[in-house]
Amino acid sequence: MAIDPVINFMLLVFLVVMAFTILRLSGMLAMTIIFGLYSLLMAGLFMVMDAPDVAFTEAAVGSGVSTVLMLVTLSLTKTRHERHTRKIQWRPLLVVLLTGAALIYGIHDIANMGDTDAPAQQHVADRYISSGQQETGVPNLVTAVLASYRGFDTLGEVVVIFTAGIGIMLLLGRPCKKGRVEDDQTP
Amino acid sequence: MKDNLILRIIAKLLIPMIILFALYVQFHGDYSPGGGFQAGVIFSSGFILYMLIFGLDTAEAIVPSGVLRVIASLGVLVYAGTGMVSLFMGKEFLNYSALAESPTTGQHIGIIMVELGVGMTVGAIMLLIFYAFANRGRE
Missing domain, CATH: 1.20.5 (Single alpha-helices involved in coiled-coils or other helix-helix interfaces)
Known part of the structure; x- marks a missing residue:
């Protein structure tokens, strides 16, 4: 019963590790592979959230097709390494920090997962659940x-x-x- | 990568299962998770695996891009066509209740047709995008 939070925590920790690894890497090939792994972890996370159909899509597109497309693109380009500049670029950093701050500020307004009083559940979801199966005959x-x-x-x-x-x-x-x-x- | 024995054998074992799973997700989508989009994507990823192992020429001999273009267009046509049929049967556009005697049977037929259209378009377009990328490297 208490295994879900543990799995969630592990997956999220690995996601952060992957994100920082991508930042630290300079080889494009390794970056592409880690991006694929990131998508696979996301698929696992969707699976834990009881959304297997989204997990299918994430696993097939995110870690399958798009990784292959990026690999093909890499084989067409000549540079294999990202150019690293030592200087801190202030304007991009400012944009990223502002966006991150806005997103974190937005977190406290998100409804809890599975909250029946959330605005998203108030509109038509009730009707889909109560009469969807009688109306469409699809389980x-x-x-x-x-x-x-x-x-x-x-x-x-x-x-x-x-x-x-x-x-x-x-x-x-x-x-x-x-x-x-x-x-x-x-x- | 044709000469790599391990890759070739593993791919030969995996590809039929991936395609079978795609068909299951497609046609069992009204009972279990999944549907046309997922099925199309899984099918195309299985086929992309085949292309990576056995080469683009072998793959294009099996599924030529001309055929894929027709399948992709047919998918949209099947979807919109289902809507038009229900329009001509006397209900609104995409109201599948008009497709059969009882509304639930009509809904079932309509959903299966529509998911089939989605699967055809998504699978074919994914493969076509891969063909377009892979063919760039050969010029």
Whole structure:
């Protein structure tokens, strides 16, 4: 019963260790691998928070696909080491400190995890839980909300992913077929 | 990495399981955690593992990027098409209750169709992004 806080604590400590390791490292390859590990720890954290579907996504995208994409990008670039400057850069430091202070200030306003009186639980969540299964006949409420109640949002998400893919293909994809290039050159 | 025996054998053992798990997450998403997005991502990560081990050419011979583009577009079409069908059956856009006699059966059919569309688009787009990155290195 009391194992959850221990696991949470361990995962969070390791997250901090990973973050500082990334800061200290200068080799890009090692950094990429540690980023992947960071995502894997996040996936574990999501799992502890009873969100296995988010954990799936984090494990597959965060530590799988995006690590591989970063490795491919590294193999295309020539520099393998970050340039370290000894001088402290004050303006970025100020921005980071201000953002961090604002985020820490925001923590005390967050509702406790699983708090039924939290504003987020007051609106429509009640109805989803009380009548979701009768209305959709689907035992997994997350799927019912995502695909049915919020179907229009999910359609938007799919179109966003599709558009992102088209954008990347236009930017990085292979040049046109030979016939097309010749057509372009003739006029 | 084709010559590395250990990598090749482990990948051969793992890839079928990853793809089977992706299909499970896809089609069991209404009973257990998961759904189209997770399934697409897991499927594509399994296939990216295949590409890393056996090379881009072998992978493109199995799933050409032209086919992936069609699958990605079809996914969006299946999703929006499900919505349009329920519109023509007399209810609102994406109100799946119109798809069958009883509303819950209609909801079930609609959710499965929609998740299928999401899975197709996400899986295909992830692989296409990887193809686009990997092909840059060969010019």
